[in-house]
Amino acid sequence: MTSPASTDLHTDPRLFEGIDVYAVTGNPISHSKSPLIHAKFAQQTQQAMHYGRLQPELGGFVRAAHDFFVAGGKGMNVTVPFKLDAKAFSDVLTPRAQLAGAVNTLWIRDEKIYGDNTDGAGLVRDLLAQGIAIAGARILLLGAGGAARGVLAPLLDQSPKHLVIANRSSAKADELVTLMTDQAKMNNTILESTTHEGLEDSKNTAPFDLVINATAAGLDNQSPLSNLAAANVFAPSSFAYEMLYGKTSSFMQQALQRGARVSDGLGMLVEQAADAFLLWRGSDLATSIDPRAVLAELRS
Numbered sequence: 424m425t426s427p428a429s430t431d432l433h434t435d436p437r438l439f440e441g442i443d444v445y446a447v448t449g450n451p452i453s454h455s456k457s458p459l460i461h462a463k464f465a466q467q468t469q470q471a472m473h474y475g476r477l478q479p480e481l482g483g484f485v486r487a488a489h490d491f492f493v494a495g496g497k498g499m500n501v502t503v504p505f506k507l508d509a510k511a512f513s514d515v516l517t518p519r520a521q522l523a524g525a526v527n528t529l530w531i532r533d534e535k536i537y538g539d540n541t542d543g544a545g546l547v548r549d550l551l552a553q554g555i556a557i558a559g560a561r562i563l564l565l566g567a568g569g570a571a572r573g574v575l576a577p578l579l580d581q582s583p584k585h586l587v588i589a590n591r592s593s594a595k596a597d598e599l600v601t602l603m604t605d606q607a608k609m610n611n612t613i614l615e616s617t618t619h620e621g622l623e624d625s626k627n628t629a630p631f632d633l634v635i636n637a638t639a640a641g642l643d644n645q646s647p648l649s650n651l652a653a654a655n656v657f658a659p660s661s662f663a664y665e666m667l668y669g670k671t672s673s674f675m676q677q678a679l680q681r682g683a684r685v686s687d688g689l690g691m692l693v694e695q696a697a698d699a700f701l702l703w704r705g706s707d708l709a710t711s712i713d714p715r716a717v718l719a720e721l722r723s
């Protein structure tokens with residue numbers, strides 16, 4: 424007997440006759456707040472739907488996603504570590520999913536699987552909702568992995584004045600600059616890369632208006648910034664955005680120590696979920712959902 428490709432956490436669409444079923448898929452997934460967020464949106468719009476969790480084995484995403492859609496599942500959010508698998512699983516990619524190089528939202532239409540990426544739009548909306556100006560700003564994006572790539576195009580769309588990508592290994596940051604050069608030009612943004620050591624050079628590093636941590640360092644209770652680099656990049660007028668959520672990370676603490684304002688990524692999570700919800704249930708519901716109220720409830 425082969426082991427199952429996934430642990431079905433009460434998400435089999437066949438259990439919910441007459442109700443559209445969605446799921447968030449990741450490994451691990453038990454901590455995910457997505458089911459709660461989508462239940463709130465469903466309540467706000469009086470939609471009858473079920474949103475559960477799926478935890479495929481590592482390497483088991485395709486089978487789990489295939490089984491879910493064959494059983495009648497309507498759509499899926501995808502999180503770590505399956506966003507590249509979800510891209511490969513999609514028959515049709517939206518332009519922003521292609522640019523992001525990863526997929527966090529799937530749905531089925533006319534027997535085709537569509538893949539989109541709502542992470543970057545979610546980040547931008549959360550920043551704007553917090554009153555952070557992106558147009559004309561000097562931005563430092565820390566990291567050059569999937570999370571950083573996913574938000575790059577939507578950030579450039581807002582026409583920042585200057586966007587610097589800093590990564591431990593410079594080659595990956597250079598690659599992202601090459602990938603986005605044309606879009607940066609169209610938006611009149613100076614796009615550059617540097618290393619984390621480069622940020623320690625006080626002669627060449629002025630404070631940034633907005634510093635976004637898109638590295639995975641927080642998962643190991645680390646900050647990608649040395650204290651020397653933090654002293655250069657943060658001023659009291661800076662805003663530090665941590666894409667992870669749930670605690671005040673080392674990165675956020677460094678910013679707070681220098682008088683900067685900080686945010687974790689819970690608002691981004693809610694806003695990317697809002698986009699996914701509207702893709703699935705219809706954009707006409709945009710005025711009926713209230714992501715900021717859902718965020719306030721999650722924080723309380």
Ligand code: ATR
Pocket residue numbers: 565566567568569570571590591592595637638639640643645646647
């Ligand atoms: P994700 O999809 O979450 O972005 P990823 O593609 O594995 O995951 O990328 C992780 C990012 O976090 C990379 O930019 C990585 O830097 P490297 O490319 O140099 O590996 C960065 N990262 C992870 N741990 C880090 C740490 N302790 N300090 C600094 N950067 C870190």
